[in-house]
Structure formats: structure tokens, C-alpha cells
Amino acid sequence: MAGPVGRYPDSTGRRAFRYLLIAAVAVTFVLSLRTAQVDPRLLLDPQALSNVARFVSGALPPRVDREFLAFLVRPIAETVQISVMGMVLAVLIGAPLGLLATSSLTWRGILHERATRAGRVLGGLLPYGLARALLSVFRSIPEYVWAFMFVRAVGLGPFPGVLALGVAYGGMLGKVYSEILEGVNPRPLEALHAAGAGKSGVVLYGLVPEALPHVVSYTLYRWECAIRASAIMGFVGAGGLGQQIELSMRMFQFDEVLTLLAVLLALVGAVDFVSGRVRAKVVG
Amino acid sequence: MVRLAAIPALRWGPWLTAAGVVALVIWSYHGTRVDVATLLSGEALGQIAAYVSKLFPPDLSPRTLRDALDGAVETFAISLIGSVLSVCVAFPLALTATRTILYRGILYEGQRLGPGDRAVRLAVYAVAKSVLAVLRTVPEIVWALIFVFIVGLGPFPGVLALGVHTGGVLGKLFGDVLEDVDPRPLEALQSTGASRLGIVLYGILPQALPQFASYALYRWEVNIRAAAIMGFVGAGGLGQRIHFAISLFHEQQLLTLILAVYLMVTLVDALSAWLRARLV
Numbered sequence: 001m002a003g004p005v006g007r008y009p010d011s012t013g014r015r016a017f018r019y020l021l022i023a024a025v026a027v028t029f030v031l032s033l034r035t036a037q038v039d040p041r042l043l044l045d046p047q048a049l050s051n052v053a054r055f056v057s058g059a060l061p062p063r064v065d066r067e068f069l070a071f072l073v074r075p076i077a078e079t080v081q082i083s084v085m086g087m088v089l090a091v092l093i094g095a096p097l098g099l100l101a102t103s104s105l106t107w108r109g110i111l112h113e114r115a116t117r118a119g120r121v122l123g124g125l126l127p128y129g130l131a132r133a134l135l136s137v138f139r140s141i142p143e144y145v146w147a148f149m150f151v152r153a154v155g156l157g158p159f160p161g162v163l164a165l166g167v168a169y170g171g172m173l174g175k176v177y178s179e180i181l182e183g184v185n186p187r188p189l190e191a192l193h194a195a196g197a198g199k200s201g202v203v204l205y206g207l208v209p210e211a212l213p214h215v216v217s218y219t220l221y222r223w224e225c226a227i228r229a230s231a232i233m234g235f236v237g238a239g240g241l242g243q244q245i246e247l248s249m250r251m252f253q254f255d256e257v258l259t260l261l262a263v264l265l266a267l268v269g270a271v272d273f274v275s276g277r278v279r280a281k282v283v284g
Numbered sequence: 285m286v287r288l289a290a291i292p293a294l295r296w297g298p299w300l301t302a303a304g305v306v307a308l309v310i311w312s313y314h315g316t317r318v319d320v321a322t323l324l325s326g327e328a329l330g331q332i333a334a335y336v337s338k339l340f341p342p343d344l345s346p347r348t349l350r351d352a353l354d355g356a357v358e359t360f361a362i363s364l365i366g367s368v369l370s371v372c373v374a375f376p377l378a379l380t381a382t383r384t385i386l387y388r389g390i391l392y393e394g395q396r397l398g399p400g401d402r403a404v405r406l407a408v409y410a411v412a413k414s415v416l417a418v419l420r421t422v423p424e425i426v427w428a429l430i431f432v433f434i435v436g437l438g439p440f441p442g443v444l445a446l447g448v449h450t451g452g453v454l455g456k457l458f459g460d461v462l463e464d465v466d467p468r469p470l471e472a473l474q475s476t477g478a479s480r481l482g483i484v485l486y487g488i489l490p491q492a493l494p495q496f497a498s499y500a501l502y503r504w505e506v507n508i509r510a511a512a513i514m515g516f517v518g519a520g521g522l523g524q525r526i527h528f529a530i531s532l533f534h535e536q537q538l539l540t541l542i543l544a545v546y547l548m549v550t551l552v553d554a555l556s557a558w559l560r561a562r563l564v
Contacts, residue, residue, distance in 0.1 A: 081315035
């Protein structure tokens with residue numbers, strides 16, 4: 001409550017603003033309840049209850065016969081592979097765009113002290129703006145929508161999943177990379193500059209060493225998210241465990257669904273563990 | 285990395301890690317049948333370019349715009365109600381999944397618990413923890429499938445799916461906040477003779493609530509994206525319309541809908557950031 005207070009010096013204005021905000025939230029909430037057709041009675045409806053019973057009795061016990069488990073090896077491997085290749089592509093997209101979208105690299109700060117105004121705008125601000133816009137579009141469209149479109153463009157299979165992850169996560173990585181780079185302590189850069197280092201020298205020996213651990217750590221964290229995403233991208237035909245979960249769900253094979261979810265849980269847990277260990281080493 | 289190399293015992297660590305990463309990438313490269321040569325030689329790029337050109341120009345006829353607006357409003361409603369529901373799910377579970385509230389720490393320094401009482405509380409803690417783990421491990425789209433099966437098509441199963449999955453995520457985050465509160469105010473309260481409930485109400489919660497609000501708003505930003513795709517399995521919103529547009533090859537309508545997703549996501553991000561600046 002501290003920040004905005006100063007902007008409303010008279011307390012009646014401030015109070016009126018707060019009541020207005022609360023009223024707006026309340027109205028939005030009530031309207032949203034209607035739009036979302038929320039009806040808790042549906043949950044206690046006999047039909048719903050019998051559906052729950054059908055789901056639970058169908059899911060227990062989970063299907064763990066050898067044939068099914070052997071069949072699962074491929075979708076599991078595919079899920080991991082999509083996440084890895086997706087992250088490789090995401091770094092390839094996010095790193096260059098992220099560098100361009102870093103204001104201290106393209107048009108602001110000590111690297112550009114001597115640049116002319118026109119040089120700054122044309123050589124820096126323009127690519128900077130373009131890169132920002134591109135990153136924003138990449139990450140604002142959910143990966144499933146990307147996946148669906150890539151399935152249409154290049155056909156079914158893991159490849160559209162890789163492309164979708166690469167584009168959507170590239171957008172996120174690029175934005176965060178640029179934030180990390182802009183947050184780097186400028187003093188060592190100034191020292192390098194004063195010692196006569198050129199632009200590339202400042203970037204290579206000042207910026208990169210400071211930013212790298214954070215960049216690696218965030219990329220690994222994103223990989224943890226990517227394994228979840230790649231596991232469900234199959235819902236739109238992009239391979240992996242998701243495709244199998246969707247199929248089993250549609251065929252009402254809830255015992256298979258339960259096994260698949262357990263496998264997903266184990267997989268996500270394993271990736272979190274590995275990535276957490278590596279992250280602790282890199283940053284710690 | 286440099287620091288690691290300086291420790292003799294770990295000299296091989298970075299190299300092993302690097303080798304592991306390279307092996308993983310090679311294995312994945314073959315498994316996903318990504319063919320850089322074909323991709324760059326033009327066939328796949330041509331396919332993508334052909335598809336992209338079909339998207340333009342976006343369909344801006346009144347009917348499509350009306351449909352996109354309806355979908356956007358529905359998506360917004362799903363994300364908002366789903367987020368509120370998730371807080372309602374997370375709050376009680378987080379309280380019961382916090383050791384420092386349930387059975388140890390400052391609250392229990394004065395009067396120790398009997399062994400039976402302690403066992404019951406441990407069991408409650410374990411149950412709440414595992415419920416949270418299950419809720420958040422099942423992806424929201426799978427929850428959506430399950431709820432569509434239970435209550436039928438429409439935005440309501442989307443709300444339930446978001447509420448349940450995000451409830452699990454927030455429950456864990458809330459629990460971490462509760463365990464990390466500054467103990468000094470609690471000690472002060474305890475020394476004035478406050479009861480356990482008093483310490484929780486006036487010592488722990490006031491410290492935790494701003495963080496709760498901040499996390500809830502952050503998850504709302506995640507949920508607007510999730511709500512936009514929930515419709516793929518029949519849970520309303522823009523996702524359902526996108527699914528139709530893609531399945532029926534209405535590419536120009538698809539672009540309009542994607543623009544609507546983009547606007548919606550940007551709007552909620554801005555709104556959430558604005559609210560967060562005011563609340564926290």
C-alpha cells in the first residue's frame with residue numbers, strides 16, 4: 001500500500017479510488033461467474049457422481065501389465081527428446097533475440113557513449129524494438145497453439161512439438177536473458193571500457209561471465225517446464241505421452257490414464273531432481 | 285564454472301556434465317527426427333511459409349470479431365474464477381501442509397504435544413502434502429479432460445481444472461511462505477501470552493498475505509494462457525474456437541483468434557502487474 005499513496009495526497013480521493021477498485025473487481029467477478037457458467041450443483045448431480053464413480057472404478061487398479069509398460073517406453077523417450085530438442089531450439093532463438101533486446105547492448109549505456117543519435121536509432125533502437133516485438137509474439141501465443149499450427153504445417157509427430165516448444169520458450173528465454181543482461185552490475189563494464197576494451201571485449205569479458213550462471217540456471221529451470229509441456233503437447237498430435245493420455249481418455253481406458261499420469265509424475269520428478277542438482281552447482 | 289574447476293576433486297564434473305548434455309542432445313536429435321538439412325533446404329520452410337501466407341489477411345468480418353470477443357470474455361472469466369477457486373483450494377491445504385503451524389516450531393515451544401496428538405497432526409500434514417502434490421502434478425489440460433467427462437462440456441470444467449491444478453501449485457508456494465516468515469514477531473507475541481491461534485492470526489498471516497496475493501496474481505498470468513487452450517478438450521473459451529478454426533481449415537479466422545489470445549494475455553499481464561504494484 002506504500003507506493004501509490006503519494007499520488008493521492010487527499011485521503012478522500014485515495015479512499016474513493018480504493019472503493020472504486022474494489023467495486024470494479026467485485027463487478028468483474030460476478031460477471032465472470034455468469035460467463036463461466038459456474039454451477040456447483042452440477043458437481044453433486046447424480047449423473048456427475050456416477051461419472052466420478054465410473055472414472056475411479058475404471059482407473060483402479062492402474063494398468064501395469066508388461067505389454068503396456070513396454071509400449072510406453074517409446075512415448076516416454078519421445079517426451080524427453082522433444083523437451084531437449086525444444087530447449088536447444090529455444091536457446092538458438094532466444095539467445096540472439098535476447099541480445100538484441102538488451103538495451104544496454106544495443107543503444108543505451110556505456111557501450112554507446114560515443115555513438116551519434118542517428119546511429120543509435122538506426123543501429124540500435126530499430127533492431128531492439130523488432131526483437132522485443134518478436135519475443136513478445138513468440139511467448140504470448142501458448143505452446144499448444146503453436147504445436148497445433150505446426151502440426152498443420154509440417155505434419156504429425158515429434159517434430160512440430162520441437163518447433164512449438166522452441167518458438168514459445170525461445171520467446172520466454174529471450175525476454176529473461178535480456179533482463180539478466182540488463183541487470184548486470186555496470187561497474188566492471190565501465191572499468192573494462194576505461195582500460196581501453198572494445199565493444200566485443202566488454203561483452204565477452206564483462207557481461208558474459210557475470211550473466212552466464214543466471215542464464216544457465218534459468219534455462220535449466222525452463223527445461224523442467226518444457227518436460228511438462230512436451231508431455232501434454234501430444235494432445236494436439238505432437239507425439240509423446242500426451243498423445244497416449246488423450247487416446248486412453250477418449251477410449252475411457254482410465255486404468256491406462258492412471259499409469260500414464262504416474263509415469264509423468266516420475267518423469268517430471270526425475271527431471272526436476274537432475275536440473276536442481278546441476279543448478280545448485282552452477283549458481284551455488 | 286571457473287570456480288568448480290578450481291576444486292581438484294570436482295575437476296571431472298564439468299566435463300562429465302558437458303558430455304552428458306551432448307549425448308542427450310544427440311539422442312534427442314535422432315529421436316525427434318529433426319532434420320536440419322531438410323529444414324534448411326526449404327521443404328519444411330516452404331510448408332511453413334505456405335501455411336503462414338494462408339493466415340493472412342486476418343478475418344475481420346463482424347461475425348468473426350463477435351465470436352473472438354465472446355471467446356476472449358469467456359477465457360478471461362475462466363482464468364479469473366479459476367484463479368479465485370485455486371486460492372480457495374490452496375489456502376486451507378497450505379495451512380495444514382505447514383509443519384510450523386501444525387506441530388513444531390515456536391507455536392509448540394511452550395506446551396509440547398502429546399504423542400497421540402502429534403501423530404494425528406503428522407498424518408494431517410502428510411495427507412495435505414500429498415494431495416497438493418497430486419493436484420499440481422496432473423497438468424491442467426488433463427484435469428480439464430477429467431472434468432469434461434464428469435460435468436460435461438462448457439467453461440465450467442475449465443474453471444474446475446484451473447482451480448484444482450493451480451490450487452496445488454499455490455498451496456506449495458503458500459506453504460513455503462508460511463514456513464519462512466520472520467520468527468521475531470511471533471516470539472514477541474508468544475512472550476505476551478498470545479495463544480497459538482493468536483500467533484497464527486496476528487503474527488504469521490499478516491506477514492504472509494502480501495506474498496500470497498503476489499503469487500496469486502502471478503498465477504493468474506499463467507492461468508490466462510492455460511484458459512486460452514483449455515477449449516482444445518471442450519472446456520470453452522478461445523481454445524474451443526481455435527480448435528474449430530484449425531480443424532476446419534479456417535486459417536484467416538484462426539489468425540483473428542490468435543490475435544485475440546495475444547491481446548488477452550497482454551491485457552492480463554498488464555493488469556496483474558498494476559495490481560501487484562498496488563498490493564505488495
